[in-house]
Amino acid sequence: MDLLKRPRRLRGGDSIRRMVRETRMDKSSLIYPMFVMDGEDKVEEIPSMPGQYRYTLDHMGEKLQRLSDAGVGSVMFFGIPAVKDAMGSQAYADDGIVQRALRRAKEEFPGLYYITDVCMCEYTSHGHCGVLCGHDVENDATLDLLARTALSHVQAGADMVAPSDMMDGRILAIRNRLDENGFKETPIMSYAVKYASAFYGPFREAAGSAPSFGDRKSYQMDPHNSREGVKEALLDVDEGADIVMVKPAMNYLDMITRVREVTNVPVAAYSTSAEYAMVKAAAANDWVDEERIMCEMAVSAYRAGAQIYLTYYAKELAKCMDEGRIG
Ligand code: PBG
Numbered sequence: 001m002d003l004l005k006r007p008r009r010l011r012g013g014d015s016i017r018r019m020v021r022e023t024r025m026d027k028s029s030l031i032y033p034m035f036v037m038d039g040e041d042k043v044e045e046i047p048s049m050p051g052q053y054r055y056t057l058d059h060m061g062e063k064l065q066r067l068s069d070a071g072v073g074s075v076m077f078f079g080i081p082a083v084k085d086a087m088g089s090q091a092y093a094d095d096g097i098v099q100r101a102l103r104r105a106k107e108e109f110p111g112l113y114y115i116t117d118v119c120m121c122e123y124t125s126h127g128h129c130g131v132l133c134g135h136d137v138e139n140d141a142t143l144d145l146l147a148r149t150a151l152s153h154v155q156a157g158a159d160m161v162a163p164s165d166m167m168d169g170r171i172l173a174i175r176n177r178l179d180e181n182g183f184k185e186t187p188i189m190s191y192a193v194k195y196a197s198a199f200y201g202p203f204r205e206a207a208g209s210a211p212s213f214g215d216r217k218s219y220q221m222d223p224h225n226s227r228e229g230v231k232e233a234l235l236d237v238d239e240g241a242d243i244v245m246v247k248p249a250m251n252y253l254d255m256i257t258r259v260r261e262v263t264n265v266p267v268a269a270y271s272t273s274a275e276y277a278m279v280k281a282a283a284a285n286d287w288v289d290e291e292r293i294m295c296e297m298a299v300s301a302y303r304a305g306a307q308i309y310l311t312y313y314a315k316e317l318a319k320c321m322d323e324g325r326i327g
């Protein structure tokens with residue numbers, strides 16, 4: 001055979017395969033989503049997310065230590081409050097669960113980078129991401145509460161805030177509130193392209209945040225839409241988002257690529273709770289190779305254009321990166 005071009009030449013051994021690798025990853029781009037809850041002396045496994053736990057603050061440090069030892073430098077806090085009400089008041093309470101977690105974590109592990117999810121759904125009795133007027137989620141009335149929440153997180157020590165509510169105008173509202181209070185340098189990572197997805201199911205179980213009626217389709221995006229995702233990303237960049245996120249990751253890789261092309265800010269991808277749960281369930285049956293599936297999912301998000309990857313597998317991925325199985 002007289003073949004001039006033989007792609008296999010570049011796949012002949014490990015050295016050459018590594019040399020020509022197009023996607024390179026680094027532990028510093030990993031963010032670990034972590035659940036902190038009110039109460040004492042509890043570490044509760046999340047039933048649909050084996051290996052993931054809800055920590056009371058007296059146990060949070062054990063996990064932060066393991067992350068830090070693994071070289072995962074960033075965490076994103078989600079709070080599970082003791083009480084919920086219609087206005088989600090624990091979201092912006094000075095002694096709310098996330099605010100207390102931040103103060104303690106910053107003291108015990110000052111070297112980590114702390115990001116907070118800013119939303120109402122973990123704190124509202126009805127489980128929606130904003131305040132209600134009848135059965136509608138009121139956009140403009142929610143903005144002030146989101147801004148208050150973000151400010152209280154930053155005052156408690158958050159290094160970055162990440163609004164996940166999908167209200168219109170929330171990035172600008174938060175940016176203004178932070179600036180007015182002297183936090184001009186605190187970045188905002190927007191959950192900009194966030195779909196109304198079944199891939200958040202296990203998270204809602206973990207946080208007890210499933211809506212008590214209806215769904216999130218009036219604020220989260222329709223999975224059929226791609227150009228609308230571009231609109232959302234551009235709007236958030238205009239409003240001052242420093243980083244934009246696509247969520248979920250695995251089934252929205254096209255959106256990672258599109259958002260990367262149309263913006264000039266870093267793009268993050270969130271591998272959600274159900275992505276994790278599905279892998280765990282299949283692996284528990286010995287139907288898939290968990291580590292290889294996990295690595296391939298991560299690689300595909302980075303290959304699509306993500307620079308930052310949020311994953312419940314952060315610690316395990318960091319290990320694979322250290323040992324050269326991925327990267
Ligand atoms: C809060 C929020 C959710 C997730 C991140 N922030 C749940 C939701 O929107 O219902 C999902 C995370 C995951 O599934 O891992 N709005």
Ligand code: ZN
Pocket residue numbers: 119120121122128129164165
């Ligand atoms: Zn929410």
